[in-house]
Amino acid sequence: PLHEAGLPKGLFNVIQGDRDTGPLLVNHPDVAKVSLTGSVPTGRRVAAAAAGSLKHVTMELGGKSPLIVFDDADLDSAVGGAMLGNFYSTGQVCSNGTRVFVQKAVKAEFLKRLKARTEAMLIGDPMDEATQIGPMVSWAQREKVVAYIEKGKAEGATLVAGGGIPNNVSGEGYYVQPTVFADVTDDMSIAREEIFGPVMSVLDFDDEDEVITRANASEFGLSGGVFTADLTRAHRVVDRLEAGTLWINTYNLCPVEIPFGGSKQSGFGRENSLAALEHYSELKTVYVGMGPVAAPY
Known part of the structure; x- marks a missing residue:
């Protein structure tokens, strides 16, 4: 129990329930702060409900994040980053870089290496340490993912x-x-909509300005990544990407010390670090007078 680690009893509680439980919590007068990790439609409903009593709200919602691979990148590292940014937790990660933009000069070689490594992944029981990719969370989610795969085929990918x-x-x-x-x-649907499964979309591009414009052409703004040997270009690109959490020459690493969160339809507020703690407190201002009050009247 957490109270044995020093937390006061009652500070941390877990309440399980159905779709009626959330609204009860959000609308309860004793709840002062709401933090949600979930879908954009759910986020909109929660924000609307919390607005009724002006509760503090932070939200980490969906994503369709870009991962950009320039032609000077270490391709093995970039392939590894793309796989980590798409297949970790069977693709059920909001920050995944599911739109992988690869510069045309290295597209063929990138796909060759990506195909070989993807087909070699071991699918199986997540309790087996040898497993590299496990099952989806539910039958319904698997059906949704399979439907998107069929859309990708039908739309010409x-x-x-x-x-x-x-x-x-x-x-x-x-x-x-x-x-x-x-x-x-x-x-294409697979490039615009969040799938939340192990489905990677590879798009090609010619130059930096083009890929930044296309990467930002999304309602989401959670994360993004850049693979390049030119760190000056990397910083220039991430500065222009409309996303809250960005990586250079890696992907999906979130140590507790760095803030994590998004922009646009991907939510607001931050998890991790001191920035997260600030969402759970309020500033109190106290001014102490040290002498007699010199009133002008």
């Missing part, structure tokens, strides 16, 4: 790896193959 439900996994679980699409365009 090129299937590079995966693309369905594996038939060689023993035991229970709602599994989906780690899936990579190439030749994805900005208007």
Whole structure:
């Protein structure tokens, strides 16, 4: 129990419930602060409910984050970053870099290495230490992901790896193959909508200005990443990307010391670090007079 570690009894409570439990908590007069990690539609409902009593609210919502690979990047590292930014936790991570923009000069080699490493991933029981990718959280989520894979095929993307439900996994679980699409365009469903599953979209680009414009053309603004050997360019690019959390030559690393959170439809406020603690406190101002009051009247 947490109180044995020094927390006062009653400070931390876990309440389980159904879809009616959340509104009761958000509307309760004794709840002063609401923090939500969830979808954009849920975030809008929670923010509207909290506004009725002017509760403090922070939200970490959805994402469709760009991961940009320039032609001078270490390709093995960039492939590893793309896989970490798409397949970690079976793709069920809000910050995942699911739009992988690769400069045209290295696109073919990037896809070759990505395909080989993706197809070699071991799918299986998450309790087995050898497993590299486990099941989806539910049957409904697996069906949603599979439907997006079919949309990708129907809209003209090129299937590079995966693309369905594996038939060689023993035991229970709602599994989906780690899936990579190439030749994805900005208007495709798999490039615009959050899938929340192991589906990577690879898009190509010519130059820096172009990719920044396309990367920012999204309602989301949670995260983003850049792989390049030119750190000056890396900092220039991340400065122009409209996202709250950005990585250079790595992806999805979130030590507790750094703030994490998004912008635009991806929410507001920050998790981790001192920035998060500030959302759970209020400044109190006290002015102490040290002499007689010299009133002008």
